[in-house]
Each structure stands twice: as structure tokens, then as C-alpha cells.
Amino acid sequence: MVMRVLVTGGAGYIGSHLVDRLVHLGHNVTVIDNLSTGSLQNLHGAQPHIEFVEGSILDEALVERLVRGTDVVFHLAAAVGVGHIVEKPLASLITNVRGAEHVIGAAMAYDKRLLVASTSEIYGKTKKMPMSEDDDRVLGSTTIARWGYSTAKAIDEHLALAHAAEGRRVSVVRYFNSYGPRLDPRGYGSVVANLMRQALNNEPLTVHGDGTQTRCFTYVTDTVECTVRAGLDDGAQGLVFNVGNDRETTILELARKIIALTGSRSDVSFVSYEARYGKSFEDTVRRVPDVRRARDVLNFSARVDLDEGLQRTLTWWRETYA
Numbered sequence: 001m002v003m004r005v006l007v008t009g010g011a012g013y014i015g016s017h018l019v020d021r022l023v024h025l026g027h028n029v030t031v032i033d034n035l036s037t038g039s040l041q042n043l044h045g046a047q048p049h050i051e052f053v054e055g056s057i058l059d060e061a062l063v064e065r066l067v068r069g070t071d072v073v074f075h076l077a078a079a080v081g082v083g084h085i086v087e088k089p090l091a092s093l094i095t096n097v098r099g100a101e102h103v104i105g106a107a108m109a110y111d112k113r114l115l116v117a118s119t120s121e122i123y124g125k126t127k128k129m130p131m132s133e134d135d136d137r138v139l140g141s142t143t144i145a146r147w148g149y150s151t152a153k154a155i156d157e158h159l160a161l162a163h164a165a166e167g168r169r170v171s172v173v174r175y176f177n178s179y180g181p182r183l184d185p186r187g188y189g190s191v192v193a194n195l196m197r198q199a200l201n202n203e204p205l206t207v208h209g210d211g212t213q214t215r216c217f218t219y220v221t222d223t224v225e226c227t228v229r230a231g232l233d234d235g236a237q238g239l240v241f242n243v244g245n246d247r248e249t250t251i252l253e254l255a256r257k258i259i260a261l262t263g264s265r266s267d268v269s270f271v272s273y274e275a276r277y278g279k280s281f282e283d284t285v286r287r288v289p290d291v292r293r294a295r296d297v298l299n300f301s302a303r304v305d306l307d308e309g310l311q312r313t314l315t316w317w318r319e320t321y322a
């Protein structure tokens with residue numbers, strides 16, 4: 001069935017891939033984005049087939065008007081990445097709480113189906129692995145800015161789930177380190193983008209701490225496929241899904257892979273977290289998703305392995321920035 005779909009943050013990295021996929025599936029797509037970290041370039045292929053509205057989710061009347069004219073809302077607009085959150089905590093919180101409240105409120109007021117994009121940061125610094133959707137959250141102090149991102153997204157999730165408990169059509173996805181073409185080359189919040197840029201410039205690759213911390217990197221086509229299923233499958237309603245690959249990679253291993261893949265002359269440079277982010281930062285040592293719910297309910301498993309995904313990302317990077 002063809003649907004009218006609103007994607008907030010649709011000019012962003014994940015959002016634009018989601019838009020491409022929804023257009024490919026034949027849906028009528030509208031995007032709202034203020035182009036703060038997204039770009040029209042990301043929508044280059046999709047733009048003839050979509051309606052693009054440059055505007056902010058902080059504009060409640062605009063959000064309401066756009067939501068009213070759609071069937072499904074994918075809410076991805078946010079201040080993203082630990083770098084942004086630590087540098088601009090107030091503006092980030094306002095976007096991620098008040099902006100999300102506008103989108104969630106309008107979707108519920110007009111009885112639209114809603115998907116809310118959340119994050120693995122929700123789990124904080126828990127040591128329990130893999131991280132399952134119903135696990136406890138373990139967070140640091142409010143005096144440490146980086147936890148504001150997790151907390152803001154948790155408020156969004158609580159709001160969404162409170163509506164779901166009243167029978168509304170809502171689902172939530174928590175992304176685990178998505179990477180792929182269209183990552184911002186400045187690397188805001190993306191270790192893959194940072195390391196690839198440095199390798200291609202033959203600069204030292206910055207690894208924070210000792211590089212033994214791990215992440216589970218998920219190629220963007222997998223991120224998007226799971227998002228579409230969580231947003232459109234009836235069985236997904238009222239549920240939270242981890243979206244990711246459960247293969248762990250240390251940051252040092254990632255850096256070495258990228259050096260080998262790019263043929264870079266660079267070496268690795270170890271930098272303390274404090275030197276990069278100041279005292280108000282705490283990193284999580286491991287972050288591994290429990291992927292059973294996405295598999296059992298959505299019949300989804302990540303397909304693209306890291307070597308293949310990095311190769312595709314590098315190909316795009318070279319074509320775009322050659």
C-alpha cells in the first residue's frame with residue numbers, strides 16, 4: 001500500500017538513506033530538516049520524488065501541519081553525536097526534548113503511526129552485555145554533559161511508550177554505530193568518518209584511550225532496512241528494537257583496518273579522552289546489542305560485514321571528495 005510518509009531529519013545521514021528506501025518502495029515522502037547537520041546533497045537522488053521542507057521541529061505549527069498530511073512519521077531529527085552534545089548541551093537538549101515532543105505530540109493528536117529513532121547511548125555505561133531492550137540504564141551524573149543525550153532520548157522513548165500503552169501505533173529503534181556513505185566527513189560523532197578522513201589525508205589516526213574499547217558497527221543499508229520494518233510492520237507496534245550488528249570490533253582494530261584499506265601511510269595516535277572532550281566525558285567500554293527481538297519480530301539480521309561496508313564507504317568517499 002502506498003503511504004504518505006514524513007521523515008524528520010530526512011536530509012541527514014541515516015534519514016536520507018531512509019528516504020531513498022521509502023521512495024524506492026513507492027511511498028510519497030515529505031522531509032522536514034533544518035539542514036543544521038544534514039544537507040541537500042544527501043537528497044540529491046531523491047529530491048525529484050519528494051517534498052522537501054526546510055524548517056525546524058521546534059516550529060510546532062509547521063510540524064503539526066506536516067504531520068496532519070501524512071500516514072506515518074519517522075522521527076530522526078536530532079542534535080546528534082557526543083561532540084555536539086558536549087559542545088552545545090542546551091541547544092541539543094532543547095532539540096532532542098522539545099522538538100521531539102512536538103513531533104510525538106502531533107503524531108498522536110492526529111492518530112498517525114510513529115517511529116522514534118533512539119540510540120544505544122540509552123544503556124549508558126552498563127557492563128551487562130549484550131544490551132537487551134528491557135535492561136536497566138546505568139548513567140553518570142547530570143554534571144557530565146554527555147549523559148544529557150541519553151537522558152533526552154530516554155524522555156522521547158518514555159513519551160512514545162506512554163502513548164503506546166494507550167493503544168497508539170508507536171515503535172522505537174535504538175541505533176548502534178551506523179556507518180556508510182554520507183557520513184559527515186568532519187566526523188562529528190562518527191569514529192569511522194574521523195578515521196577514514198585522517199587515513200586519506202595521511203594524518204595520524206586518533207584513537208581515544210588505549211583503543212581496546214569496542215563498538216558494533218552497522219552498515220547503513222542494514223540500519224535502514226530494520227528501521228523501515230520497525231516503522232511499518234504491524235507486529236512492531238509498542239516495541240523497542242536494538243538496530244545493529246552484534247559483531248564487536250575494537251577501535252584499534254577498526255583503525256588498522258582503515259589504514260590497510262585506504263593504503264594510508266598514517267599510523268595510530270593514542271589520545272586521552274580528557275584531552276579531546278575535557279573532564280566532562282566518560283566513555284563506555286563495550287556496546288553490544290542483543291539482536292534477538294529484531295530477528296524474531298521483524299525477521300531482520302544485519303547482512304553487510306565490516307570489511308564490505310568499509311569498502312563501500314571508501315568508494316563513496318573517493319567518488320565524492322576526489
Ligand SMILES: NC(=O)c1ccc[n+]([C@@H]2O[C@H](COP(=O)([O-])OP(=O)(O)OC[C@H]3O[C@@H](n4cnc5c(N)ncnc54)[C@H](O)[C@@H]3O)[C@@H](O)[C@H]2O)c1
Pocket residue numbers: 008009010011012013014015032033034035036037038039055056057058075076077078079080081095099117118119120174175176177178179
Ligand atoms: N548515526 C548513528 O550511529 C546513530 C546512533 C544512534 C542514534 N542515532 C539517531 O539517528 C537519528 C539520525 O542521526 P544521523 O546519524 O543520521 O545524524 P544526522 O546529524 O546526519 O541527522 C540528523 C538530522 O536532523 C536534522 N536536524 C537537527 N535539528 C533539527 C531541527 N531542530 N529541526 C529539523 N531538523 C533538524 C539535521 O539537519 C540532520 O539532517 C538521530 O535521531 C540520532 O539521534 C544515530
